[in-house]
Amino acid sequence: MTTHPIQTICCIGAGYVGGPTMAVIADRCPQIQVTVVDLNASRIEAWNDPDLGRLPVYEPGLDAVVGRCRGRNLHFSTDVQSAIAQADIVFLSVNTPTKTRGVGAGQASDLRWIEASARQVAACAKGHTIVVEKSTLPVRTAETVKAILAAAQGATPDGETKSFEVLSNPEFLAEGTAIADLEQPDRVLIGGEDPAAIEALAGIYGHWVPSERILRTNLWSSELSKLTANAFLAQRISSINSIAALCEATEANVQEVARAIGSDSRIGSKFLQAGPGFGGSCFQKDILNLVYLCRHYGLDEVAAYWEAVVQLNAWQQHRIARLVVNKLFGTVTAKRLAILGFAFKADTNDTREAPAIRICSDLLDEGAELAIYDPKVSEGQIAADLEQPAGDGGHDRGGWQLSSSALEAARGADAVLVLTEWSEFAAIPWVELAAVMRKPAWVFDARARLDHGVARAAGFHVWVVGQG
Numbered sequence: 429m430t431t432h433p434i435q436t437i438c439c440i441g442a443g444y445v446g447g448p449t450m451a452v453i454a455d456r457c458p459q460i461q462v463t464v465v466d467l468n469a470s471r472i473e474a475w476n477d478p479d480l481g482r483l484p485v486y487e488p489g490l491d492a493v494v495g496r497c498r499g500r501n502l503h504f505s506t507d508v509q510s511a512i513a514q515a516d517i518v519f520l521s522v523n524t525p526t527k528t529r530g531v532g533a534g535q536a537s538d539l540r541w542i543e544a545s546a547r548q549v550a551a552c553a554k555g556h557t558i559v560v561e562k563s564t565l566p567v568r569t570a571e572t573v574k575a576i577l578a579a580a581q582g583a584t585p586d587g588e589t590k591s592f593e594v595l596s597n598p599e600f601l602a603e604g605t606a607i608a609d610l611e612q613p614d615r616v617l618i619g620g621e622d623p624a625a626i627e628a629l630a631g632i633y634g635h636w637v638p639s640e641r642i643l644r645t646n647l648w649s650s651e652l653s654k655l656t657a658n659a660f661l662a663q664r665i666s667s668i669n670s671i672a673a674l675c676e677a678t679e680a681n682v683q684e685v686a687r688a689i690g691s692d693s694r695i696g697s698k699f700l701q702a703g704p705g706f707g708g709s710c711f712q713k714d715i716l717n718l719v720y721l722c723r724h725y726g727l728d729e730v731a732a733y734w735e736a737v738v739q740l741n742a743w744q745q746h747r748i749a750r751l752v753v754n755k756l757f758g759t760v761t762a763k764r765l766a767i768l769g770f771a772f773k774a775d776t777n778d779t780r781e782a783p784a785i786r787i788c789s790d791l792l793d794e795g796a797e798l799a800i801y802d803p804k805v806s807e808g809q810i811a812a813d814l815e816q817p818a819g820d821g822g823h824d825r826g827g828w829q830l831s832s833s834a835l836e837a838a839r840g841a842d843a844v845l846v847l848t849e850w851s852e853f854a855a856i857p858w859v860e861l862a863a864v865m866r867k868p869a870w871v872f873d874a875r876a877r878l879d880h881g882v883a884r885a886a887g888f889h890v891w892v893v894g895q896g
């Protein structure tokens with residue numbers, strides 16, 4: 429059992445969670461050596477790029493944190509084995525996407541990367557090692573991790589004894605605010621069985637997180653709390669988006685409704701922003717995982733309840749695409765449409781499950797020509813996201829091109845669609861855009877963040893989510 433303070437940390441997975449989380453731990457705990465490892469050599473190379481503007485993850489404030497610690501007590505490496513061997517604690521922060529085939533395809537989490545990394549820890553660890561589930565996992569995954577580690581436990585040929593303790597420590601950061609979320613978390617959650625291991629991990633967070641914000645639970649509560657938190661957050665978004673559609677039909681205004689209900693302290697004001705539906709790598713995957721688990725345990729009604737949150741989300745995205753077609757006289761074939769924003773939310777370059785993907789794909793299927801501008805998303809990423817499904821070449825799909833500004837995207841367009849709430853869109857020069865667009869020109873504000881008065885004064889027809 430480890431009683432000495434933690435001196436070395438290894439994190440397997442240098443992604444959106446592993447990178448920023450370990451950077452903040454290294455920043456707040458200069459006495460601990462932190463090594464983040466990944467199989468993806470180009471990702472590690474980017475984390476080691478001398479130009480901090482080229483880190484693989486765009487997150488406000490991340491460059492400064494990495495700049496302070498990298499080379500001091502924060503290291504990025506592809507040498508997974510030796511980082512594990514030296515570590516007192518190993519965080520598993522690998523991807524856990526939805527399975528695409530086999531048992532549970534489309535709903536269950538694909539745990540192959542968790543299993544592979546647990547096996548690597550089993551093989552390479554030395555002495556006593558605390559293994560921390562940082563990835564979001566189905567409840568009871570720790571059982572699997574423990575079983576893999578247990579098979580390697582005991583005396584080793586070099587005369588040492590290998591032992592493990594497993595903890596669950598899910599991450600609640602949101603992209604775009606990751607650094608602030610990590611530095612001032614609402615709570616840190618640690619689930620486990622061994623008090624010494626729990627306190628060792630709590631001791632790391634204790635360097636900067638107030639003790640009352642460090643919650644301790646059993647393993648299963650911790651694993652399930654993560655899925656539940658995301659399900660509750662996503663459910664609020666589907667709830668407000670369902671009301672947005674009703675507002676559009678009744679001349680109610682969803683922003684006013686959100687303010688009115690959010691003032692009730694039992695409801696609260698956060699996560700009531702109507703929009704093009706939630707995107708991001710986790711909400712959909714985690715709810716589908718919850719749905720799968722509920723069905724597995726025979727709770728079909730519970731599964732159906734949560735599944736509706738995801739179905740409403742997809743419906744909202746298709747609805748917006750349909751509505752654009754209808755407003756543009758029932759056809760967008762060969763019409764140029766300016767798409768402003770492709771990331772799933774502002775302040776990130778991440779496009780995983782971005783609402784823009786489904787909305788743009790629907791419009792491409794309708795034959796539209798899209799001019800896409802996003803301040804942070806690369807052309808290659810958009811190309812990968814809008815790639816035509818294999819075997820779907822039988823109709824006249826439209827095309828797309830990248831634009832370098834909102835103005836360039838709007839040139840010759842019939843409509844501007846705002847799909848991400850980048851702050852720079854609040855200052856769009858509507859008069860200039862109107863001058864270069866075809867008339868009648870439309871603005872579809874799926875985020876309800878623009879200055880609609882200015883756009884209307886510039887001659888635009890304006891549609892706003894939840895207002896019509």
Ligand code: NAD
Nearest residue numbers: 441442443444445466467468522523524541545563564599
């Ligand atoms: P990611 O895909 O950005 O990063 C995962 C990394 O793990 C990849 O770079 C991959 O190459 C690496 N990897 C996989 N198997 C490996 C192995 N065996 N050895 C070494 N490296 C390996 O994923 P992410 O967004 O960082 O998410 C990681 C986990 O955290 C997921 O379970 C996710 O649900 C959860 N989570 C994500 C967020 C978020 O905002 N992205 C927030 C909270 C929790």
Ligand code: UGA
Nearest residue numbers: 599600601602603699700701703705706707708710772773
């Ligand atoms: C979300 C959770 O907020 C994090 O707590 C969690 O750790 C993370 O998922 C995860 O497990 O991956 P993230 O997806 O990064 O974080 O970003 P959010 O701010 O939650 O936004 C998700 C989506 O919901 C975005 O597309 C956003 O535009 C949308 N959203 C959010 C709304 O449409 N309305 C809102 O009121 C809030």
